[in-house]
Amino acid sequence: MSNPEPVESGPLEPPAVVFARLADVPLDALDKLLETTHAVYDDLNRVLGHPYWADLVYHQGAAIKALKEARVSLEGLRAEAIGARNTELGITVTTAVVDGERHYAQTEDDKAALVDRVLRPQQPGACHLYVWDRPHVDPEAPGPYVQMRIVTDTEAEVGVLNFTEESEDGEMQSWHTLNPQPLPEAPALRFDAGSTLRFPRNAVLPFRDLRAALDEFTRTGQRPEAVRWQPARWGDL
Structure with missing residues (x-):
C-alpha cells in the first residue's frame, strides 16, 4: 500500500491575521437569536394549559440560558483574540474612567487627550487610567x-497620582507620588469624593509633572520614572 500524499499547508499566516479573524465572532447573530427565542414566550402563553406547554417552556428557558452562556464565552473569545492581536502588533489601549464614563485611546494624540481629560474632570473625585492590550470595558471582569x-x-493645577499593581498571586502594592520639595500650600487631597482618606501633602505635584508621568504611563503601562514615588500612606502629613 502506498503512503498518502503529504498535505500542503501553504504559507503560514502571521499570527496577528489569525487573531483578527478569531475576533470576528458573530455576536450580532447571537443577539438576534436570543431576541427571537425570547419572543417565543408570547406564543407559549397562547397555548397555556396544552399538554406540551410545560415541556416547551422548559426547552425555551434552557435555550435562552445556553445562548446567554454562549454569548459570554464568545465575548471572552473576542476579547482575548483582540488582546493577542494587539500584542502581536505592539499596540496598547489606554482606558480612562472620568466622571463615571469610560474613554479609550490607541494613538499618541488620543492618549494625550485622555491625559488632559483625567487632569481636568468635570466632577469632583478620582479618575483612573489603565493600559492594556485591549479596552478595559467591564470593571467586573x-x-x-x-x-x-x-x-x-x-x-490650583496640582494633584496626586496613586499607582497600584497586583501580582498574579493577588498581592497588592501601592505607591503615591513624592514631591522632594513639597509645595508650601499643597492641599490634602481626598482619595475620592466623600472619602475620609487623604493623600499626604508631600505627594502633591504640579500639573506639568503629573502630565509627564501620565504620558509615560500611557506609553509603557509601567510605574513612570518621570516622577518619584513613596509607599502608599494616608493622613494629613
Missing part, C-alpha cells in the same frame, strides 16, 4: 494588573 488613580485640584 478580570482586567489589567495595574491602575493609575489621579486626583487633582484643577484650580
Whole structure:
C-alpha cells in the first residue's frame, strides 16, 4: 500500500491575521437569536394549559440560558483574540474612567487627550487610567494588573497620582507620588469624593509633572520614572 500524499499547508499566516479573524465572532447573530427565542414566550402563553406547554417552556428557558452562556464565552473569545492581536502588533489601549464614563485611546494624540481629560474632570473625585492590550470595558471582569488613580485640584493645577499593581498571586502594592520639595500650600487631597482618606501633602505635584508621568504611563503601562514615588500612606502629613 502506498503512503498518502503529504498535505500542503501553504504559507503560514502571521499570527496577528489569525487573531483578527478569531475576533470576528458573530455576536450580532447571537443577539438576534436570543431576541427571537425570547419572543417565543408570547406564543407559549397562547397555548397555556396544552399538554406540551410545560415541556416547551422548559426547552425555551434552557435555550435562552445556553445562548446567554454562549454569548459570554464568545465575548471572552473576542476579547482575548483582540488582546493577542494587539500584542502581536505592539499596540496598547489606554482606558480612562472620568466622571463615571469610560474613554479609550490607541494613538499618541488620543492618549494625550485622555491625559488632559483625567487632569481636568468635570466632577469632583478620582479618575483612573489603565493600559492594556485591549479596552478595559467591564470593571467586573478580570482586567489589567495595574491602575493609575489621579486626583487633582484643577484650580490650583496640582494633584496626586496613586499607582497600584497586583501580582498574579493577588498581592497588592501601592505607591503615591513624592514631591522632594513639597509645595508650601499643597492641599490634602481626598482619595475620592466623600472619602475620609487623604493623600499626604508631600505627594502633591504640579500639573506639568503629573502630565509627564501620565504620558509615560500611557506609553509603557509601567510605574513612570518621570516622577518619584513613596509607599502608599494616608493622613494629613
